[in-house]
Every structure is written in structure tokens, then in C-alpha cells.
Amino acid sequence: MEEFTVSRLSALIKRSLEQNFGSIALKAEVSALKYHSSGHLYFSLKDSDAIIDAVCWKYIAQKQKVKLEDGMEIKCLGQVTTYPMRSKYQFVVEQFELAGIGELLKILEDRKKKLAAEGVFDLDRKKPIPFLPKLIGIITSPTGAVIQDMLHRIGQRFPRDVLLWPVLVQGLDAARQVVEAIDGMNKLPEEQKPDLLIVARGGGSFEDLMPFNEESVVRAVAGSTIPIISAIGHETDTTLIDYAADLRAPTPTAAAEFAVPEKIKLQADVSGLFSKLNLIMANAIDRKKMFLQSSRILNIRLIVAEKIQKIDYIFEKIGATIQKYIVEKRLQITRLAVPKLIIKCNTANFHERLCFALETKITGAKNELLVLSKGLESNSHMNILKKGFVYVSSPKHRPITSLKEAHGHDLLGLTFADGSMLVRREPLQEDLF
Numbered sequence: 001m002e003e004f005t006v007s008r009l010s011a012l013i014k015r016s017l018e019q020n021f022g023s024i025a026l027k028a029e030v031s032a033l034k035y036h037s038s039g040h041l042y043f044s045l046k047d048s049d050a051i052i053d054a055v056c057w058k059y060i061a062q063k064q065k066v067k068l069e070d071g072m073e074i075k076c077l078g079q080v081t082t083y084p085m086r087s088k089y090q091f092v093v094e095q096f097e098l099a100g101i102g103e104l105l106k107i108l109e110d111r112k113k114k115l116a117a118e119g120v121f122d123l124d125r126k127k128p129i130p131f132l133p134k135l136i137g138i139i140t141s142p143t144g145a146v147i148q149d150m151l152h153r154i155g156q157r158f159p160r161d162v163l164l165w166p167v168l169v170q171g172l173d174a175a176r177q178v179v180e181a182i183d184g185m186n187k188l189p190e191e192q193k194p195d196l197l198i199v200a201r202g203g204g205s206f207e208d209l210m211p212f213n214e215e216s217v218v219r220a221v222a223g224s225t226i227p228i229i230s231a232i233g234h235e236t237d238t239t240l241i242d243y244a245a246d247l248r249a250p251t252p253t254a255a256a257e258f259a260v261p262e263k264i265k266l267q268a269d270v271s272g273l274f275s276k277l278n279l280i281m282a283n284a285i286d287r288k289k290m291f292l293q294s295s296r297i298l299n300i301r302l303i304v305a306e307k308i309q310k311i312d313y314i315f316e317k318i319g320a321t322i323q324k325y326i327v328e329k330r331l332q333i334t335r336l337a338v339p340k341l342i343i344k345c346n347t348a349n350f351h352e353r354l355c356f357a358l359e360t361k362i363t364g365a366k367n368e369l370l371v372l373s374k375g376l377e378s379n380s381h382m383n384i385l386k387k388g389f390v391y392v393s394s395p396k397h398r399p400i401t402s403l404k405e406a407h408g409h410d411l412l413g414l415t416f417a418d419g420s421m422l423v424r425r426e427p428l429q430e431d432l433f
Contacts, residue, residue: 010084021080030072056093065207073099120222121243127227130195135161137194139181142166146202146252153256158263169201174211182220200231200252212239231255290413290420391415
């Protein structure tokens with residue numbers, strides 16, 4: 001009987017298995033998945049009745065669009081072989097794909113519910129997007145149209161400095177690189193840290209976008225202290241980081257538009273606001289001027305008081321003049337050869353009569369002036385305005401007394417009892433009243 005070594009026997013078993021089975025296609029569920037530090041994947045493939053160990057080498061795993069997870073149902077192509085060190089047979093996976101999108105959608109929906117329950121998607125934790133960031137960080141592939149379109153759009157709208165962190169945007173290693181990029185941007189020194197991050201990639205298949213559904217990427221986006229705009233795929237594409245980001249853009253180009261305002265529009269808005277402010281100030285000044293002009297016209301009390309004061313001064317001056325005249329006449333009469341007693345009596349009577357007549361005249365004049373003042377005040381401009389009338393004037397404060405005169409001005413001043421305002425004249429519609 002031929003004697004075998006363990007190594008030879010293991011080699012014969014391995015060769016026999018590989019020759020007899022060759023390449024085999026399997027449909028099975030993934031379980032006990034382990035990502036080794038070497039990059040190889042170790043897991044089991046099972047159905048309801050059996051289980052087989054499986055391995056997928058690093059160079060193959062990196063080419064796949066979908067990252068394997070426990071519970072996934074996959075279709076895989078490979079061959080049966082043995083691992084001599086353990087005396088176990090295993091299935092070496094050379095290619096795999098999802099058995100159905102429905103299974104993956106279920107996994108994503110379960111993940112979404114889990115993260116939502118933890119508050120990862122809560123609106124109150126979202127950060128506001130800065131109005132005009134000084135530095136924008138972009139996490140995307142350094143090649144292709146996406147980064148060029150975004151740079152062009154930012155430069156077109158409002159040029160800003162951009163810090164690019166290049167990453168893979170699909171494949172097995174894409175999720176890890178995106179997480180490292182987000183963490184790296186957040187750990188930069190304050191003077192180098194971007195004010196805004198954009199995570200972007202162009203369109204692709206459902207499997208191509210899977211790195212942006214990874215739990216590690218979603219948590220990195222939610223945990224960023226820098227506001228993040230997600231811009232993954234086309235407008236109809238939705239990934240889990242869209243729920244965690246502070247703002248979701250339908251496309252990478254739209255993310256660039258959300259990141260910076262349009263400089264030309266801002267300049268136009270500022271010019272418009274400046275013009276509006278100038279007009280408001282001019283109108284306010286005109287209203288104040290009109291009010292002051294109206295105040296000078298309508299302040300009848302002050303005018304009457306000043307006139308009465310002037311009359312009082314004149315009457316006092318007249319009284320002094322008369323008194324002087326009487327004194328002079330007394331001196332003249334004293335020099336005449338007339339009995340002093342009679343002259344004294346006559347001058348005394350004359351002085352009393354003259355003073356009485358003068359006082360009566362002054363009192364009557366004062367009373368008459370007060371009556372006229374009250375009548376003037378009762379019919380004053382202000383009292384008329386208090387009855388609901390309006391004083392209409394041109395911008396140069398000239399009274400407008402007819403419709404014909406009003407047609408000659410675009411702006412009219414209206415003075416009410418409690419203030420003034422400027423109005424713009426508009427043609428009256430015939431059916432308005």
C-alpha cells in the first residue's frame with residue numbers, strides 16, 4: 001500500500017475538487033462576514049439547509065460595486081477548493097452581485113430607520129449654510145467632469161478659494177476614503193479649515209452610489225462641525241447621506257450654486273436698496289420741510305401774540321409821549337398871568353379826562369384785537385384741517401388750488417392736521433367711484 005504524507009494527500013484532495021467542479025455559480029445568503037486587515041473578505045454562504053465557508057481575495061473585492069453585508073443575498077461565481085492548513089473545503093468567490101435590488105433596498109430601509117431613531121437625521125441638529133464662505137472644501141474624485149463643473153460654476157457666480165480632497169467615489173474603498181476626508185477637513189487648523197464642505201459625485205447605477213449609503217459615511221457627515229452639502233448623482237438619486245447632510249443638492253452643479261450667491265445679482269440688489277434708501281430719505285426730508293413750512297403758516301397764535309406785544313409797546317410809548325406833552329403844556333400855562341388856582345383845576349380836569357379817554361380807547365382796541373384774534377384762530381388753517389380738509393402743495397411748497405395746477409406735478413404734498421406726506425399723482429380710473 002502506498003504511503004502518503006499529509007501534505008500530498010491534502011494537495012490531491014484540492015486538485016480533485018478543483019478539477020471535478022470547476023467554475024460554479026451560487027446563489028446564497030452572506031453571513032459571518034469579516035473584513036480582514038489584509039483586505040480579503042471571509043464569510044459564509046448559506047441557504048435553508050446548508051452552509052459553506054467562502055473567501056474573496058482583496059484584488060477581486062476592490063473591483064466590486066457593492067460592499068458585502070451580513071444578510072445580503074448574492075449571486076457569485078467561483079470554484080470549490082480546500083484550505084490545507086485547516087483541512088476544510090471552501091468556496092473562492094471570483095465575482096459577485098446582488099441577487100436582487102429589493103433585498104438591498106430592505107437593508108437600506110432598515111439602516112435608515114435605525115439612524116433616524118438615533119436622531120442622526122433630526123432637523124434641529126442641521127447647521128446653517130454660510131452666506132458667503134471664504135473657503136469651500138470639496139470631497140470628490142479629482143478627475144472627471146464633476147469637479148470641473150463645480151469649479152466653473154463657483155467662479156462664474158462668486159469666485160471663492162476651493163480646497164479639494166480627492167477620494168474614490170465608488171468601489172469597496174470609497175466609503176473609507178470619504179470618511180477620512182470629512183474627518184480630515186474637520187481636523188484642519190482653524191485658519192485652514194473650510195467654512196463649507198461639499199460631498200459630490202456624478203450619476204451612476206444604484207450600486208455605484210452605495211458608498212454614500214454606508215453607515216460610517218452617514219455618521220461622518222452627521223458628526224461634521226463644518227456644514228455639509230450633499231450632491232450625489234442626479235436629481236432623482238437619493239442616498240442616506242442626503243438625510244444627514246445640512247443641505248441636499250440635486251446635482252453637483254446645483255451644490256456649487258447653493259454654496260455661493262450670484263455676485264451680479266447681489267450688486268444689483270445693493271444698488272436697488274441704495275436707491276430706495278435715497279428716495280426714502282429724500283421723501284422724509286421733503287415731508288419735514290413741508291411740515292416746517294406749514295407750521296410757519298399755521299402758527300396764528302404766535303403771530304397774534306407777537307402783534308399784541310407790539311401794540312402794548314406802542315401804547316406804552318404813546319402814554320409816555322402824552323404825559324410829556326401835558327407836562328410841557330403845564331409849564332406854558334404856568335407862565336401866563338392867570339390865577340393859579342383856576343389853571344390848576346383846569347389842567348387837572350384836562351389830564352383826568354385825557355387819561356380816561358386814552359385808557360378807554362386802548363382797552364377798546366385791545367378787546368377788538370382779541371375778538372379779531374379769536375375769530376382768526378377759529379377760522380385758521382389748522383382748524384380747517386382738523387375738520388377733515390387737506391392742504392395741497394407742490395414739491396416747492398406752493399399751494400395747489402385747482403385740478404389743473406395739480407396735473408402739472410407728479411409729486412404732491414398733502415398736509416393734514418397732524419402731519420404731512422408726499423404722494424405720487426396717478427390717473428383716476430373713471431369707474432373708481
